[in-house]
């Protein structure tokens with residue numbers, strides 16, 4: 001036991017994940033088993049992560065978005081996702097709680113991790129989101145949302161900011177929660 005390479009989930013990680021997520025012992029152990037089967041070395045690399053995304057978006061280019069998502073999940077910045085980071089990611093993105101998802105969205109937009117979002121960062125992430133929308137679908141977007149720049153301008157205008165101002169985390173979460181239209185600008189769910 002205890003040896004990270006032996007294949008068993010360490011007690012520390014298990015306890016930590018139980019405290020930080022809503023998952024049970026059972027669920028965590030089951031996922032650990034399947035995680036280990038798919039990633040025998042216990043880590044997901046950025047390239048592997050990008051491939052997973054590519055499977056979900058066969059008609060568009062999710063690469064830069066996947067890169068940003070990976071950065072937001074790789075909290076110890078070692079260039080791979082371990083089981084702990086993977087489960088926290090799952091917890092943040094699949095929880096029904098909007099505030100939790102938006103906490104994660106904030107970390108996605110805060111590209112340089114300085115605790116605030118600039119308009120340049122908004123444009124960078126929105127450009128990545130935009131690339132995931134298949135060209136056919138892009139044609140049908142509303143006139144004020146059909147380019148990354150227009151989308152970034154729209155989001156920024158909603159927060160009533162000058163171009164060089166910044167958005168703090170609390171302000172971001174509260175603002176997006178109060179406006180469905182803005183919520184739709186910061187994510188893309190593929191149509192079937």
Ligand SMILES: [Ca+2]
Nearest residue numbers: 074078080081
């Ligand atoms: Ca990591």
Ligand SMILES: [Ca+2]
Nearest residue numbers: 110112114116
């Ligand atoms: Ca920032």
